[in-house]
Amino acid sequence: MGRGLLVFKGDKPKKKKKKSKHEPRGDHDDETAAAKASVAAASALPETAESDQKPAAAPRVATTTVTPPKIHTGRGTITTSGTVVTGHDTKFTKELRQGDALLVQVGQQDEMRVITMLLSDISINLSSPFSENMVKPVSFRYIPKPRNTQREAKQAREKAAREAVEEEANASGTGTSQELVYRERTAHGSYRIRRKQFDTELSREELLNMRAKKASDKYC
Known part of the structure; x- marks a missing residue:
């Protein structure tokens, strides 16, 4: 019992509370709470900025539609000798023009040659001969050249x-x-x-x- 303290009869002396070395002080608790709040606020800022920022739109890529060439079936049949084409019941002047592509089946494959001269309804000239001459009359197809x-x-x-x-x-x-x-x-x-x-x-x-x-x- 310390000096200067009066103790009445019947009263129990009060014991002093011992402070724990590990118990933080009040001021320190306030500082810690404030620091945590600051860190939380700081960490929330980038998230807010990122959430407000809209993702950049992807650049548009220009697309062009390519129309496939249209293949026509020619009238009549043809025979060939080198670059010279002879028609049988054909109408070359009405169907074909210079620059059109002539298609003929040679064996199991189709071969294409460009028409360089349109001489008459039964005669045209090609840019180069086919791989073999068409001795017997065969059917033909053609692709018109794009024109203005x-x-x-x-x-x-x-x-x-x-x-x-x-x-x-x-x-x-x-x-x-x-x-x-x-x-x-x-x-x-x-x-x-x-x-x-x-x-x-x-x-x-x-x-x-x-x-x-x-x-x-x-x-x-």
């Missing part, structure tokens, strides 16, 4: 205009000439230009009379 119809129509009009100017200048122009130029219809329904030379010069009237006798000449 508007540009082709414009070129055809320009060509026709140039031919008309040339023919008018040679056959019905002023002065005299030693050449008669006129159109002649072919057996396949198309036209070809004919030129006839004379030893003596002819007048404009004489040239017109000669052209008038050509029934197939559309300018007369």
